Amino acid sequence: MTTAKRLNGIGEYYFSQKLREIDELNKQGKNIINLGIGSPDLPPHPDVIKVLQDESAKPNVHAYQNYKGSPVLRKAFADWYSKWYGVELNVDTEILPLIGSKEGIMHICMTYLNEGDVVLAPNPGYPTYRSAAKLAGGTIKEYSLKESTNWFPDFEELEAFVREGNVKLMFVNYPQMPTGQLPTTELFEQLVAFAKKHNVLLVHDNPYSFILNNNPQSLLSVAGAKDVAIELNSLSKSQNMAGWRVGVLVGAKDRIDEVLRFKSNMDSGMFLPVQLAAAKALSLEQDWYDSVNKVYGERRSKVYELLDTLKCEYSKDQVGMFMWAKIPDDYKDCYAIADEVLYNSNVFITPGGIFGTEGERYIRISLCGSIERFEEAIRRISDV
Incomplete structure (x- = not known):
């Protein structure tokens, strides 16, 4: 059986591949800290969860x-x-x-x-x-x-x-x-x-x-x-x-x-x-967004420390749930530094080249992780 021609040149999504590799490394006892993917680790507002629970219990909504x-x-x-x-x-x-x-x-x-x-x-x-x-x-x-x-x-x-x-x-x-x-x-x-x-x-x-x-x-x-x-x-x-x-x-x-x-x-x-x-x-008000951004702001400060440890350059004017940073000149490209951090420090960061050729001198770090995870990542990278 052959696949459709429309799949020619379409590879598996990068993160799908990388997560499988990380799973294998974890099976080897590496305990990888994943700072690559922007998957929010915080829950929705409690009132949102309550609506889901209450409405799901009704017999006429299925x-x-x-x-x-x-x-x-x-x-x-x-x-x-x-x-x-x-x-x-x-x-x-x-x-x-x-x-x-x-x-x-x-x-x-x-x-x-x-x-x-x-x-x-x-x-x-x-x-x-x-x-x-x-x-x-x-x-x-x-x-x-x-x-x-x-x-x-x-x-x-x-x-x-x-x-x-x-x-x-x-x-x-x-x-x-x-x-x-x-x-x-x-x-x-x-x-x-x-x-x-x-x-x-x-x-x-x-x-x-x-x-x-x-x-x-x-x-x-x-x-x-x-x-x-x-x-x-x-x-x-x-x-x-x-x-x-x-x-x-x-x-x-x-x-x-x-x-x-x-x-x-x-x-x-x-x-x-x-x-x-x-x-x-x-329908949530400003206090919801303020509470979410307070957490991300604290995490971003830790990511600044991590990027400083890697000797990367970055702007503090960025918004969103990632930090984008330029890598030091002594690395061949973004993949070299990402692999070094993954295999030597057991920390996964995203090579900017997966987003296009203009990203090949950059890395991206997600803010989706606890303060403790960022501190442990900084410690691991500093030790190496």
Whole structure:
């Protein structure tokens, strides 16, 4: 049996491979400290868990659900966007709940891309943008993000890609992963203007806007953005609900209807108690975000110490749940330092090269771990 041609050039997700290796090392007694993956280790708010428990006990909540999600959840997303982003959304037509925003990336690619359509993807950037576009038949062109330009796109480079032809879709992601770079209103305005000029669908992936950031922004807050842009968001990071798989796609009615044509043939609605618990999570006030960010702020201070131990360079202006840092010149590349730390100190950090060639002189460290784990990682690395 042979696999489909669409899988040619698509490897197993890096972290899927690496976790198996870490499992093997742990079986050998290595006790690896994993600082690579951004999986929140904190629980959701107790009230969110209580809603799930209470609703799950009811006898009438276990049936298939609406493909567009519960009206309660859509209303909660609309209120959330209005309160925190200043974006008004129609509850019935401009909101599509997702089983995690990662599935939304695939749904968007399958909805809009034909064989050979060009997709602009950030380098460095989330690898799923590239793999999902390729699986849908798209051709990837990576636009470079560099530290010297604050990890913002070079619009001259983007214009050059358009002149080469057939650009259909562009992925953007701010606060940016893996670099932690915040957006500016001016950047969002430039992106919307570029998309309008060239009839490009702009897909903004926005899961990190609340983490260590007091000014969450949505691309859709820019005037006219709904004409050319759609936005993905998620409760995985901001509400500590990664395993619950609750995301959302927001945008103009036509875009939501188009994606729903594909999505409705691929899955059904989420378990209703999960949706109702998610609605509760979206109603939480500022004190929730403050409490989460207090923990991440304390952890980030420890990661500064760890990066200093590794003699890396980094900016303290980053937001999100990772730290992005430039490696010392005496290492060949990011993989060399990551392997050295893994095999000599039993600590796993992420080589920046997995996010694209522009990341090959960088590493990424997750803030998802206790203070004690970071202190132990610092001790191990210092000892070596």
